[in-house]
Amino acid sequence: MKAALIFTTLLVLFLGQGRLSASPLADLDHRDKLFDLCGRGSRIWVVGHPGLVLRSDDGGYSFSLLTPGVTEPLLAVNFVDERRGLIVGRPGLVLRTEDGGDHWERIESGATQPLFGVAALPDGRALAVGHFATLLQSLDHGKTWQRRALQLPEEALDEPGLHDVTFVTPELAFVVGELGTLQRSRDGGTTWSAVQLPLQRSLYAVAFSDPLHGAAVGAEGTVLLTEDGGEHWLPRSTGTTEHLFALHLGGEGTLVAVGGNGTLVTLPSGGSPLVERLPLHTWLSTVLVLPSGHQFLAGDRGNLLRRILPAQSFDRLSGR
Numbered sequence: 001m002k003a004a005l006i007f008t009t010l011l012v013l014f015l016g017q018g019r020l021s022a023s024p025l026a027d028l029d030h031r032d033k034l035f036d037l038c039g040r041g042s043r044i045w046v047v048g049h050p051g052l053v054l055r056s057d058d059g060g061y062s063f064s065l066l067t068p069g070v071t072e073p074l075l076a077v078n079f080v081d082e083r084r085g086l087i088v089g090r091p092g093l094v095l096r097t098e099d100g101g102d103h104w105e106r107i108e109s110g111a112t113q114p115l116f117g118v119a120a121l122p123d124g125r126a127l128a129v130g131h132f133a134t135l136l137q138s139l140d141h142g143k144t145w146q147r148r149a150l151q152l153p154e155e156a157l158d159e160p161g162l163h164d165v166t167f168v169t170p171e172l173a174f175v176v177g178e179l180g181t182l183q184r185s186r187d188g189g190t191t192w193s194a195v196q197l198p199l200q201r202s203l204y205a206v207a208f209s210d211p212l213h214g215a216a217v218g219a220e221g222t223v224l225l226t227e228d229g230g231e232h233w234l235p236r237s238t239g240t241t242e243h244l245f246a247l248h249l250g251g252e253g254t255l256v257a258v259g260g261n262g263t264l265v266t267l268p269s270g271g272s273p274l275v276e277r278l279p280l281h282t283w284l285s286t287v288l289v290l291p292s293g294h295q296f297l298a299g300d301r302g303n304l305l306r307r308i309l310p311a312q313s314f315d316r317l318s319g320r
């Protein structure tokens with residue numbers, strides 16, 4: 001997620017009802033907000049506000065609090081392996097670690113606006129995006145950052161907020177943001193060009209399962225799919241008008257997205273959408289699906305949820 005998610009709460013029709021069982025993580029409470037999840041190997045990281053970093057070393061069966069040394073909102077996290085990772089947040093905050101999160105280094109990014117998304121590669125390339133078209137590139141594992149610019153029309157009155165960024169290959173990357181913004185880089189994030197879309201709704205997240213197949217989700221239940229590496233994007237019906245803030249796109253083509261009012265959408269490739277409404281009465285900001293199929297969701301009020309297959313219900317690890 002991406003930070004624009006906390007500004008929207010629309011009511012909507014739902015097609016399913018989820019269930020929760022309680023299993024609290026004692027160190028979190030309902031005042032905490034969890035914004036992003038990342039998994040590598042047996043490790044899972046969760047970030048949020050105020051200055052929250054959680055880590056699991058056993059695939060999500062248990063979590064412990066880490067100490068990043070900051071109290072600012074932490075809005076996105078990305079690890080390239082079990083040790084090297086980046087966190088971004090407000091205002092222009094960048095943290096990096098080389099030991100899985102036991103120790104964190106605060107980096108001068110040069111940005112003053114909130115950073116909502118981050119992506120990184122093992123070769124040292126990294127991108128971070130945020131408010132007012134803030135776009136940063138690093139070539140040294142996040143140690144130093146340079147400003148990059150979107151391709152915007154000359155008549156543009158506003159700089160769109162950017163909510164998410166992803167690498168498809170070391171050269172091909174995409175960013176999404178407000179007002180239907182979707183831009184592509186073919187040189188690892190140095191230069192960018194706009195991609196034409198069939199609608200102009202704000203987009204909150206983008207992901208690819210391989211170099212050809214990708215998806216973006218956004219306002220009012222928007223899902224856009226591409227099958228040609230991002231050249232063309234087509235809308236897909238989701239059965240909800242809730243804002244969708246994050247997604248996972250599996251290699252088999254199944255899309256899982258989360259959003260407002262505890263909404264969880266599962267969209268099989270070529271199948272009908274399943275919309276579950278978990279009894280949270282608040283937003284979900286992030287979803288992680290492990291290779292095993294186990295699902296982790298997180299969001300407002302300290303909610304961290306886990307579904308271990310073949311269970312149909314979620315365990316609530318924290319929040320209310």
